[in-house]
Amino acid sequence: MTDATTTVFGRDVRTWSTRPGERLARAHRKVAQRVGGRAASTLGLVAGGVVVAMSTAAAIAVYDDVTGRSGVQRLDGPALRLAKRLRSPSVNTAAGSIAYGFGPVGMPLLTLGTGAVLALRSRTATPLAFVAAAGGGSLTMTLLGKRIVHRNRPPRREAAPPYEHSPSFPSGHTINAASVGAVVAYLLMLQQRRRGNEVALATAAGTTIAAVGASRVLLGAHWFTDVVMGWTTGLGWATAVITAHRLHLSLSEDQAGDAGQAD
Structure with a gap:
């Protein structure tokens, strides 16, 4: 039987259905045998971060080249004009x-608070570590x-409070x-036993991510392409963290199996 706390939409996240995934899991286990499971997970996160950082750097280079010639930048002006038409006191509020809520103060509190709750529910610090990562x-x-x-934000006259002062991109x-x-949605879904709850969590996460990005354009705090890069980079890093967590679960299963055979 598959443990309900290791499945998402009926799929056991400890298993790998592709050859690259299987090779990655084998490599992770070999590293863990040498340096320990915790260190292997840390190295996995670092490796994932390097991949995401390199991908982001390449995307930035393409971004600079394209916006310098008018490509995706054509989206920014129309998006800002649409945002201005959609503004109202209630929408701005x-x-x-x-x-x-998702700013420099609210986001760290939300991140650590959610991670702590997940850790208490699962009786292990692992969720907190991955959320913090x-x-x-x-x-x-x-x-x-x-x-x-060092991209400038939209002109102040085009924006609505709260105003921002740091560079716009990303x-x-x-x-x-x-x-x-x-x-967080992935970790919460691992704790669900009903498919409907998983769908609700995935929908809530997607809606929140979309709403946060849209709100930045709506307020004139960012250009639309700043937000697009935020979505792609953020989801890329989330994929790396989730993969590292899956490797952690796979390793734990392997170690439990080895212990059982030893007994």
Whole structure:
């Protein structure tokens, strides 16, 4: 029987259905045999971060080249004009609340609080460690991206409060929401026994990630392409963190099987 706490939509996350996945799991186990499971998970996260960082750097290079010639930048002006038409006192208030909730203060509290609750429910610190990794990695990529690409935000006259002052690219709110939101949803789904609950969690996470990004454009805090890069980078990092967690579960299963055979 498959443990309900290791499945998402009926699929056991400890198993790998592709050859690259199987090779990755074997490599992870070999590393764990040499340095230990915890260190192997840390190295897996670092490796995933390097892959995401390299992909992001390549995307930034393409972004600079394309926007310098008018490609995706054509989306920014129309998106901002649409955002201005959609604004109203109630809409601005809602978008501002999202900005505060997923901002520099609210997001760390939300991340650590959610991770702590998951850890208490599962009686292990593993969920907290992976949620913290998702948040820490997304923050690092946000800071690096802003230092590499010094893009100005939309003009203040085109924006609505709360106003921002740091470089525009990429959208930190969006990266954080995408990475942490996806990882938290995945960890919560592992604790569900009903398919309907899993669907609800996936829908809530997707809606939240989309809403945070849309709110940044709506307020004029970011250009649309800043948000698109935030979505892709955040979800890329979330994929790396989730993969590392799956490797952790696979290793735990292998170690339990080895212990059982030894008995």
